[in-house]
Structures are given as structure tokens and as C-alpha cells.
Amino acid sequence: MANKKRVVFISHCLLNQWVRAKGVHNTYKYDNGETAPFVKPLLDLLFEHNVAIEQMPCPEILWEGLERDAAGIDHYSNDEYYKIIEHVVDDVLRLMKEFTKNDVEVIAVIGVDGSPSCGVDFCEGKDKEGSGIFMKRLMEEISKQNLNIPFVGLRLKPESIKENLKKVERLLENITQQ
Numbered sequence: 001m002a003n004k005k006r007v008v009f010i011s012h013c014l015l016n017q018w019v020r021a022k023g024v025h026n027t028y029k030y031d032n033g034e035t036a037p038f039v040k041p042l043l044d045l046l047f048e049h050n051v052a053i054e055q056m057p058c059p060e061i062l063w064e065g066l067e068r069d070a071a072g073i074d075h076y077s078n079d080e081y082y083k084i085i086e087h088v089v090d091d092v093l094r095l096m097k098e099f100t101k102n103d104v105e106v107i108a109v110i111g112v113d114g115s116p117s118c119g120v121d122f123c124e125g126k127d128k129e130g131s132g133i134f135m136k137r138l139m140e141e142i143s144k145q146n147l148n149i150p151f152v153g154l155r156l157k158p159e160s161i162k163e164n165l166k167k168v169e170r171l172l173e174n175i176t177q178q
Contacts, residue, residue, distance in 0.1 A: 120153025
């Protein structure tokens with residue numbers, strides 16, 4: 001039996017840590033003490049399960065560029081930013097539909113908890129519960145389209161990365177058993 005074609009949609013900064021706001025880092029510490037960008041163990045895990053990766057655009061870069069300070073959700077709660085979000089959501093949904101139409105299963109959206117845009121379970125700002133602006137709109141549109149795509153939020157703090165990898169591993173094991 002041939003392997004199913006599968007893809008995850010992933011927040012931009014999980015694959016390119018240099019786009020994160022000033023002072024925000026995401027590294028992984030291996031058991032031998034070496035550190036590397038978080039992307040390495042995440043990629044290893046996805047590739048081990050034969051899952052392709054689709055990198056979503058970063059709406060924060062589209063609005064402010066690379067040279068930006070870390071900010072909470074209130075900073076991004078404005079009409080100009082919402083217009084960017086709508087375009088990005090439309091583009092991502094179009095890609096998801098294209099994959100699905102061509103027998104590629106979209107198995108998850110992986111976001112960055114704590115991000116005011118890509119947080120899945122929480123974001124920074126006065127109301128930390130709930131999703132970031134981009135993920136919230138993407139969730140709403142995926143629901144409207146009756147697409148059954150789970151969202152996984154990863155917290156990019158050094159003490160959380162091993163648990164994050166376990167979270168993704170559980171998702172992949174559940175998917176590959178289907």
C-alpha cells in the first residue's frame with residue numbers, strides 16, 4: 001500500500017527563526033548539551049513520519065517587516081493589520097483546498113503559542129486566553145469550510161520544547177494510525 005500524501009501547515013517562524021521579533025528566540029537543547037534552532041528536531045520528526053511542510057506567510061512581517069520589537073495582541077488590533085490577515089487567510093485556505101483536491105491530506109496547522117498572531121491556545125497581551133489574530137481567523141474560516149484540520153500550539157520556551165515535540169509526535173502517531 002502506498003504512503004498517503006500528508007502535509008502540515010506551519011507558522012513561518014518555526015522554519016525560519018530569524019524572522020521572529022527582536023529578542024525572541026527559539027532554540028532546542030539536545031541531551032548532549034548542544035543547541036540548535038528548534039526547526040531541526042521538528043523537521044526530523046515530521047520527515048520521520050513522511051509528512052510534507054507548507055510554511056505559512058508571517059502577517060507580522062508583512063505589516064512591519066523584519067526589524068520589529070516584540071508586541072502583544074493590542075499592538076496588532078487595528079484595521080490595517082486585519083486587512084493583511086484577511087489576505088493571508090485567503091491564501092492559506094486556497095492552498096489547503098488545492099492540496100485536498102489533489103489527494104494530499106492536510107493533517108494539522110502548527111502555530112506558536114504566545115504569539116499575538118499565531119498563538120493557538122494563548123497569545124501575549126491583556127487577554128492571554130484564546131488564539132492570536134491570524135490563527136483565530138484561520139480557525140473560523142476552516143470551520144466555515146467544514147474542513148476537519150486540528151490546530152497545535154507550540155510554546156517556544158527552552159523548557160517547553162521537549163513537551164512540544166511530544167505533542168507533535170502524538171498528533172502524528174494518531175494520524176498515521178488512520
